[in-house]
Amino acid sequence: MDNYFQTNLSFIELYHLANVSEKIVHTNPSGLDLITSGSDTPIIFQKNKKPVKFQINRNLEGYLVIATTPKNGITKNAVKKVSENAKMHPALYTEYFNSIEGITYRAIDHLQNGNLEKFGLDLSENQQILSKMQLSTAKIDDLIKLAHKNGSLGAKITGSGLGGSIFALMKDYESAVKLERIFCQEKANFTHIISLNEYCN
Known part of the structure; x- marks a missing residue:
């Protein structure tokens, strides 16, 4: 604009x-x-803090397959849900938030060191917590199970949750294309493949 x-x-x-x-x-x-x-x-990125840039290991090869579910994720609804639940269960949600922060920094370390498999495990561990926070849906769960069944190293919600999109980590382009095709057959609204190598230093 x-x-x-x-x-x-x-x-x-x-x-x-x-x-x-x-x-x-x-x-x-x-x-x-x-x-x-x-x-x-x-x-x-952390709210109210200055963003910090980082570099992905130049030898890291991997692909993210994005798939969008039929139900749109509405961010303000997800934020409201998490906020209300955090007020009702402060200790539990503090534990969730701390776990997600720890997983995130481990994932960054694995991206910088080129460890694709461990990065995939980080994604899946993060998703488990998001599910406990009731941000997943049946369709999101179905797509993630489908990704794991077809060789994904890890998969999680991207965005606010309660609908919207997921991404799955694949080790090579051929398996990424195969998974994208399967997602389309399962009536994902939109699919796209991103190479991690595009973001390497």
Whole structure:
């Protein structure tokens, strides 16, 4: 939009304007979508902290197969659900949040060191916690089971959950294409393959 209307706004100005619409749609957005969509490298993101860029090991080969379920994930509904449950079960949800943070940093370490198999295990462990937080759905679970059945190293929700999309990690392009075809047969609304190598240093 900035290019089309030739407004010549700075990145900070664009970020703040885009964040207005994010608040309308998501109520209490983290800012993750805005920051990542404007970044040319992977980043470590925590709300109210400065994003930190990091590099993936250049020898790492792997593919993410994205599949979208028929039900849209609505972020503000997921945020509300987690917030309400966290208030009712503060100790349990603190444990969930801490576990997810630990898994995330392990996953970053495995990406930097080129350990694809352990990165896949991180994804699956993360998904188990998201399921305990009631963010998964029957269709998401079906797609993840299908991914594991067909050689996925790990799979999880991407986005807010309660619908939306998942991604599955595959070790090579051939297996990624095969899984994408299977997802299409299972009536996934949208599929796409991303090479991790695109984000290597």
